[in-house]
Amino acid sequence: MLDPLIIHSNSARPPLGTPREVQEFQGTALLQESEPENFKPEEFLRLGQDPTSITARGAKLFKTDVETYINWRWHMKHQVTTAAEAAKVMDLEIAEQQGFSELDHIFNAGVTPYYMGLMGASTKDSPCPIRLQALPRSEELSDRYGIADPLLEKEHSPVKEVVHLYPDRVAFCVAQLCPVYCRYCYRKRRDNEAGLHFNRTIVDRGIAYIASNPAIRDVLITGGDPFIASDAAIENLLARIRAIPHVEIIRFGTRTPVTLPYRVTAKLASILAKYHPVYVNTHFNCPEELTPEAKVAVENLVNHGIPVGNQAVLLKGVNDTYQRMFDLCRGLLMMRARPYYLFHPHNVEGTEHLRPSVDVGLEIMRKLRGNITGFAIPTYIIDTPSGKVPITHNYVLGRDGEDLILENPRGEIWREKGVLT
């Protein structure tokens, strides 16, 4: 049973959309035809029956029952958005308390109870990697290089929310809401605009743009988080894009398997599978996020033939050591999500405290090679306004006649003969 009064009764995130979009999101209007509020996905219910599970413990922490806790809408309605709400379930560091009060007008905070439940103790010297990603901190107020739109996406958008950088593909930003507002998000500038979430005009114009450009064969549906919509709204969007003859593949960028796995139901996956080829890229950053709940979410997708890739971001204190990255990549393969990209963090404002040196990333990549299957090694990327640049440890030491002088994965010199003929 839903009981919004138990805790966080006034914690609903302030509406970002027009009244129409907010209505749609809240389950009226466009979403009416969708799943009922009390929909209880069996696969998550089973997990919650174990009292030691993250689901059962999270429900207890937030003083609700498991059946309510596995409803993704409940989490969106009970996002933790203030220091007072967060302090009900954990002790906040001073930097976090200040972050909540000083940054609210810059980049809203919002964290699902599920993701809050993954947080552990945190100190200045040993911060919790989950908290670093989701809770505002006073360090965000100082940044020497960060800017609002580091990829100049607005300049690359021929129509609003369609980023067209490469000739054959577009990023279609239909969503604004997210289960968790990641502190390093390079699209945080959109937070200040109202009415972007599944905005009918934006969607109509975007689809018209894609339909009128035969070169576009790959559409990435992103946001915000495009899974924060009803099954019916997602299917409606998919059907319209799939109806465009030149669109070959449809991809989703979503962090819901990480921050709100209950959203990724077998039912949603079965809808996506009707529009194959459909791919999903998600965004795990650290081993603590690889929970049994997340595994169910990923399995729901892959069991429906949807390949799942992972795009991590290298973040100081979160995953900036070899062992942390090794554990992440290994765990991803165990849940059948393939490590795809490791992004060096974008120079987005308020994130300098989270950005490690590129040397750190290069060293991690060098150590991964040879210590884990190549299938588990993501491509390390610096994303620029003109496209993604892969960066790698330099294994080519020189040329000698027809031979190439290489560094092998053990760090030894190797002469590969006759490859320069």
Ligand code: SF4
């Ligand atoms: S889920 Fe994605 S779009 Fe949303 S805040 Fe996080 S990084 Fe940004």
